[in-house]
Amino acid sequence: MPLVDHLEELRQRVLRSLLSVVLAAAACLLFVKPLVRLLEAPAGSIRFLQLAPGEFLFVSIKVAGYAGLTLALPYMLYQGLAFVLPGLTSRERRLIAPAVAGSAILFLAGLAFAWWALAPAALKFLVSYGADVVEPLWSIERYLDFVLLLMLATGLAFQLPVLQLMLGILGLLRWQPMLKAWRWVVLAAALAGAVLTPSTDPITMLLLAGAITALFLIGVGLVALTDQFKSEIPAIDQSPPTAD
Numbered sequence: 045m046p047l048v049d050h051l052e053e054l055r056q057r058v059l060r061s062l063l064s065v066v067l068a069a070a071a072c073l074l075f076v077k078p079l080v081r082l083l084e085a086p087a088g089s090i091r092f093l094q095l096a097p098g099e100f101l102f103v104s105i106k107v108a109g110y111a112g113l114t115l116a117l118p119y120m121l122y123q124g125l126a127f128v129l130p131g132l133t134s135r136e137r138r139l140i141a142p143a144v145a146g147s148a149i150l151f152l153a154g155l156a157f158a159w160w161a162l163a164p165a166a167l168k169f170l171v172s173y174g175a176d177v178v179e180p181l182w183s184i185e186r187y188l189d190f191v192l193l194l195m196l197a198t199g200l201a202f203q204l205p206v207l208q209l210m211l212g213i214l215g216l217l218r219w220q221p222m223l224k225a226w227r228w229v230v231l232a233a234a235l236a237g238a239v240l241t242p243s244t245d246p247i248t249m250l251l252l253a254g255a256i257t258a259l260f261l262i263g264v265g266l267v268a269l270t271d272q273f274k275s276e277i278p279a280i281d282q283s284p285p286t287a288d
Contacts, residue, residue, distance in 0.1 A: 057123040064119045069112025076104040079111055080184075083191050086163035090171070092184040103185050110192050114155075118148065139213055147206045150259075154202030157255060158195040166194070166241070166248035173245075194248070197240035201256055208263030212270050219268040222260075233257045 072079065080103070084092065094100050121144050129137055171180050211217040222229075230253075237253035 054127060057127050061116070061120040061123050064116040065109075065112050067112075068115040069108045072111040072115065073104065073108040076108050076111075079107055080104070080188070083107065083159075083188060086159060086191065087167050087182070087187065088164075090167070090180050090182055090187075092182055092187060095183050095185075099183070099185050103188055107188060107192070110196070117151070121148070139210065143206055143210055146209070147203055150202040150206060151199040154199035155195045157202070158198035159191075162198060162241075162248050162251055163191050163194055165251055166245050169245045169247045194241060198252065198255075201236065201240060201252065202259060204256060204259045205263035205266060208260070209266045209270065212267030217267065219264050219271060222264050222267065226261075229260050230257055233260070 084090075125140060125144065129140065174180075208217065208222070212219065233253040233256040234249070236256055237249035237251075241248045241252055
C-alpha cells in the first residue's frame, strides 16, 4: 500500500484500540466498588477516608480506567499485530504469537505478585514503623495511587524474560555473556526496585529486586534452551512473504 494508506490504517487501528479502552473502562465502572474492595485487601484492617468532596468519584474513574486498559490490552495487541504482521518475515511471524502470549501472562503474573506479596509487605512495614506514634487513617486516593503504581511497575518489570528471549532468538544476545554479567544485573535490579516502587521501604525494594533477578535468570535459561534448539534443527526460512 502507499504510505498514505498505511497511515490511514494505523489511524483506524489506534482509534479502535482507544475505543476498546473506553468501552472496557465504562464496563468496569459498573463494578468499580468490588474492584476497590479487592485493591483494599492488602491493607488489612486499615480504615480509608474520603478527604475531599468527590474524591471517591475520581478514584472510581481512575480505577476503572486502569482496569479497562488491562482488559483491553489483548485487543490492542491484536490491532498492533494486524498492522505489522504483513511486513514481517516468516521467522519473525513465528515468534510473535508466543512472545505476545508470554508477555500477557507475565504482565498478569506481575500484577498478582504485586497485589499478593509486594503491597502487603510494604504496607505492613509502613504501618508497624509508626504504630506507636500515629494511627493509620489513609486517604483512599493516595492509597490506590500507591497500589496501582506498584502493580503497573511490577507488571512492566515482569516483561524482562520476554525481552531477553526475543533478543536471543534474533541473535542479538547470547546466554553466556548474560550469565557472566549477573553481578551487574543484581545491582541494576536493586536500582530498579528503588525506582519502580512508590514507597521507600526496604522490604518492597528487596522483594522486587529479587523478583527481577529471578526473572533475569529465567530469561537466561530460555535463551540457552533456544540456542540449543536452533543448533539441533535446520535454519528457518527468513525470506519475506511474497506478494500475491
